[in-house]
Amino acid sequence: MSAPPPSLLLREHVVGDDVRRMAQDIADRHGDTVAAILFYGSCLRDESGAGILDFYVLVDDYRAFHGHPGAALANALVPPSVGFVPGGQSRFLGAKVAVIARTQFTGRLTRDALDTTLWARFCQPVALAYCRDHECAAWVERTLSRAAATAMDWAIRLGPVEGRAEDFWTALFRHTYAAELRVEGGGRAGQIYGFAPREFDDAFARLSPPEVEALADGRYRVHLDESERRHAQARWRRRRVTGKALNVLRLCKALFTFDGGVDYIVGKLERHSGQTIELRPWQRRHPLLAAPGMVWSLYRRGVIR
Incomplete structure (x- = not known):
């Protein structure tokens, strides 16, 4: 089921042919373990450009998707794992592909989740670029409604x-x-x-x-009640600390699991901050050892917040 009807999308959005083909190619390479591929981000808002697509690939089993037990374990411990797929004949430069298991995706959309990244991202407009079948499409719709409900719950408390x-x-x-x-x-x-x-x-x-x-x-x-607001603010402070730590872990993991991850991350930081980031040769050779110092330096410079 590569082209779900618009009524099944969180946003009434007709996905373009290039986007649909790239999502279908990802699903074809990895088989039936791919349940759905969500399309979001800047290219969803404006498909007329030639930038990098943002995909979230929702899978049933990490081992079936990655093929290697080490990669599957890394993804299970610190999801999602991120990769890059070249655009090929598409007008787009390629796609940034985040992979996460359906069970972990669902668990991170609830009000009790310490990781705020997923529900904050998917309470925003998103389209279904690929779906395995109608059952998965219905599951996506139900699951994304949790993200919206969680966002709403926090919005009125914060x-x-x-x-x-x-x-x-x-x-x-x-x-x-x-x-x-x-x-x-x-x-x-x-x-x-x-x-x-x-x-x-x-x-x-x-x-x-x-x-x-x-x-x-x-x-x-x-x-x-004011006491309920104070309780919510205390809960949020824990999520803010946890969120920063998870981002550092994901950044460090991406340096190894994301082919060309160092250059991709540096390029993104430079585009958004307008600052030039120079890496020494030893930082490229040993990205994990260099990561803590690099993150601290970028934070002090205001490149990341």
Whole structure:
């Protein structure tokens, strides 16, 4: 089932032929263990360019996908594993491919997950570039609804007491960005909302729990006890510490498991920060040993936050 109908997508988005072909090629190379491939990011927002696609590949079994027990173990311990697929005949340069098991993906979309990365990413617009069958498509739709519900739950606990949907979403994304090692500047939260304001406004209205009162002027008021807000903030502080640590682990793993990972990571940091990053020869030869010092240096320079 390579071309699911738009009604099964979290966002009503028709995936272009180049995107669909690249996703199908990934599925064909790895067989039936690939349940679905999610397409998100800048190229989803504008497929007219020739950049790098962002795919999340949801699999049933790591060993079946990777073929090597070491790679499967690394992915199971610190998911996802990230690779790069060249664009070939496509107009795109290629695709950044993150691979994660369905069970681990689902577990990281809940309110209790310490890792905020996945639900924060997939409460945003996303399309289904490939799906194995209708059963998997229904599972994707149910699973992504968890990401939206989790995002909404945190948005009303970390956001303002009163405001518009935009105020709640941008406050949430400022918190989630602060829980990761990010290159983008402080205005990114507003940009994320600005990419799909109608979708975010509709989601806020549709998912609002009883604690949220809709006012007449398009604003919302949240009725929560102050003690509940303080408890949520304490829980979030733990996620912020955990998130930074997980990002460092994933960065270190990518230096080994991602072919050309050093150059890809450096290129991305330079594009987003506007700063030049020079690596010494020994840092290229021993990326794991160099990683802690490099991360600290980049943090002090403001390249990552």
